[in-house]
Amino acid sequence: MAYWLMKSEPGTFSIDDLAARPKGTSQWDGVRNFQARNYMREMKTGDEVFFYHSSCDDVGIVGIAKVVREAYADHTAFDPKDAHFDPKSKRDAPTWMMVDIKFVKKLKRTIGLAELKADRKLDGFILTRKGSRLSVMPVAAPHWKAILQKE
DNA sequence: GCCAACGTTGGC
DNA sequence: GCCAACGTTGGC
Numbered sequence: 001m002a003y004w005l006m007k008s009e010p011g012t013f014s015i016d017d018l019a020a021r022p023k024g025t026s027q028w029d030g031v032r033n034f035q036a037r038n039y040m041r042e043m044k045t046g047d048e049v050f051f052y053h054s055s056c057d058d059v060g061i062v063g064i065a066k067v068v069r070e071a072y073a074d075h076t077a078f079d080p081k082d083a084h085f086d087p088k089s090k091r092d093a094p095t096w097m098m099v100d101i102k103f104v105k106k107l108k109r110t111i112g113l114a115e116l117k118a119d120r121k122l123d124g125f126i127l128t129r130k131g132s133r134l135s136v137m138p139v140a141a142p143h144w145k146a147i148l149q150k151e
Numbered sequence: 152g153c154c155a156a157c158g159t160t161g162g163c
Numbered sequence: 164g165c166c167a168a169c170g171t172t173g174g175c
Contacts, residue, residue, distance in 0.1 A: 007173090033158075033172095055173055113174075131156045133172045 003139040004043060005050040005061070005127060006101070015051045015063040015106055024103030025068055028136075029076045030084045032096060036136035040099050041071045049101055050139060050147070052127070053110070060112035061147065069100035107151050121146040 006028065008014065018026055031037055044067065051063040073094035077086040089095035117128045126137040139147075 009173090035158095059174070133157060135172085 002042070002044065002047045003050070003141060003144040004039065004047060004067075005052055005137050005139050006065075007052045007054045007135040009055045010053045011056065014053065015103070018051065018063075018065060018101070019103040019106070021103070025100055027069075027074075027098050027100050029074050029098045031074070031098065031136060032077075032084055032086065033135065036134055037095075037097055039134075039136045039138060040097055042138075043067045043070060043099050045070055048104070048144070050144075054135075058110050058112070060110040060116065061107065062110050063106040064104040065101040066104055067099055068102045071097040071099055074098040109151065111147060111150050115150065116147070119146065119150075 010017075013026075018024060028040070031040065047067040049065045049067065050061045051065050053059060053062050073091070074084075074089075074096040076082040076084050077089035077094065077096045078091055079085055080087075084096075086095060113128070116122055116125070122128060122143055125139070125143050126132050126134055
């Protein structure tokens, strides 16, 4: 079992939005970065995911979800009307993939970015690495545990 | 709104 | 293959 972190702007799709979906489940579409896509292809059913709110007043980890469907074609890339349309992605050879995740729980409080940056136990975490903009990333087991202990 | 950092594109 | 220009991300 592996651990991951996925970023979302709460103004677009928040942890509450995920919880409100039927069965608390949603596809994770719109990823258009190769490294992030590659990580999604590694995800296995049952893997756990930190849900992170970015570009908002309260930036940080807000909840936990789990992977319920492994990588498949992101069909929004085929739709010319979709904001994330990519003409280079073909139905018979999709460039972009998505997974489905399911709401598990909200944390009792947001574990803020500043707090994550300040924790020496989290050295090496991709999220807090200078200049990192990845929206999907792995979380090492010791890091996962250290973050949970902050709750 | 600003801007640093990064990824992508396209001319050469 | 190089690299400048451009677009995006995302914290502040």
